[in-house]
Amino acid sequence: MNVQPNVRIAVEDINPAGGKTILLLHGWPLNRNMFEYQLHLLPKYDYRCVLMDLRGFGDSDRPSDGYRYNQLARDVNAVVRSLGLTQFTLAGFSLGGAVALRYLSLFPGAPVEKLCLFSAAAPAFIQKYGSPHGMTKMQVDELIRQASSDRPQLIEEFAGLLFAQPHSDAMFSWIKGLCLQASGIATVQTAIAMRDEDLRSDLRKITVPTGIFHGRQDQFCPFAFAQELNRSIANSQLFAFDHSAHGVCYDELDSFNERLVEFLQQK
Template identity: 30%
Template sequence: MAYVTTPEGLEIFYKDWGPRDAQVIFFHHGWPLSADDWDAQLLFFVAEGYRVVAHDRRGHGRSSQVWDGHDMDHYADDVAAVVKHLGVEGAFHVGHSTGGGEVIHYMARHPEDKVPKAAIIAAVPPLMVQTDSNPGGLPKSVFDDLQAQLKVNRAQFYQDIPAGPFYGYNRPGAKADQGVILNWWRQGMMGGAQAHYDGIVAFSQTDFTESLKKVTVPVLVMHGDDDQIVPYDNSGPLSAKLLAKGTLKTYKGYPHGMPTTHADVINQDLLAFFRS
């Protein structure tokens, strides 16, 4: 198993597949998952000749289950440690959900890495929580409730999310994939409760507005209009407007977990974007 030791002494797990001399795509997973959530993308892009890298965020998956540092600054710096260790500066970066915020913040915080292109999928920027300046956000009570459910029974909570809104399996006529649900539960339970608890604050209360403004390279913003986790109207369209070279691609009826439920479409769209 491959790990990077950060300057803080944390062990960050990563996957690194494909030819050493190929163009690299670096994948950033969502809360509370792991690099395993990118299986469909990693296998696809390796077959297309790319080198792919994906890590487990601190406190998630196989990385160190530390109790602190669960914020976007630390997340971005941990990514920088992986990038430096592997020598993969200049990679394309792809982030889903919380990982989309991580991509944007990494690019803004570490401009020394000249990332040529990026894609964010069903991502949390610009800001999820409702504030006076963000009236379209979700009330803070929504996220407080998520933390409360995690504290009471994390195992059941991690069953209910994928079985319901994450993949849209709660929609009329939807056919739930039990393997997908169990895999989500497995990944979630691998991580640390403290990291996941604090991560709810990180993904919901971080304002990415200034980070988005600092990103000047092409970014593909991919979002489903039936996203029940990160509502479409207050996320994808707003991020695309704040980015200097943002392109919004809207997916009719797609759920939050669309990299899994619609991997065939998402993979082809990413491939076309990176080859353009």
């Protein structure tokens, strides 16, 4: 799907005849395939599942620019408009959660009826005045340097931060494979965006029911992010996972899926 004249975004539409719709946005530096274990479940509840690879990731085009949150949100809007989505749930993991928040802020008339934030990289990914949680700028600068010089090693270390529970070597290999499908440019440029963007002023514009799903053992986007989101988004619920790290949708898979469905089915 073309979102700009020379930028094509990969979109997957599963169970298009479903009575309800959820649009899923992946995290850094993954792609839409990270949601494999939700796609076994959601169509059983009559959900049409729309997934997109953010520019530079997965099967989408890899332009040299356009990786700030505003452009990523405009890409989401182009997909929503092209598919004619109405009254849908928007869900985002990590970077995808940040993009989802900017999308709702930038397009206040968007036909979103619920928002799901999974381990969201928000409100601010690095420590800022008034927001003391997360990495320091120096730590993210080192992450960016590593992405620019030894991306495979960065991915190895990132995969280790995803899990608090034991997983098979094959699972680690799969996750690392998804991450390595990303372009180097997108990996670096979205890390710069996460470092520099600040979503605190966006949060007051969020009015839809919001479910915040976050692991207490998250070392990439600390649990304090979820608590701050819960305090700042008026109509929000916090679903805490005591035994999960950043990969909240893997560490406690059954519990995560059950609570996600619980939130989606709330009137």
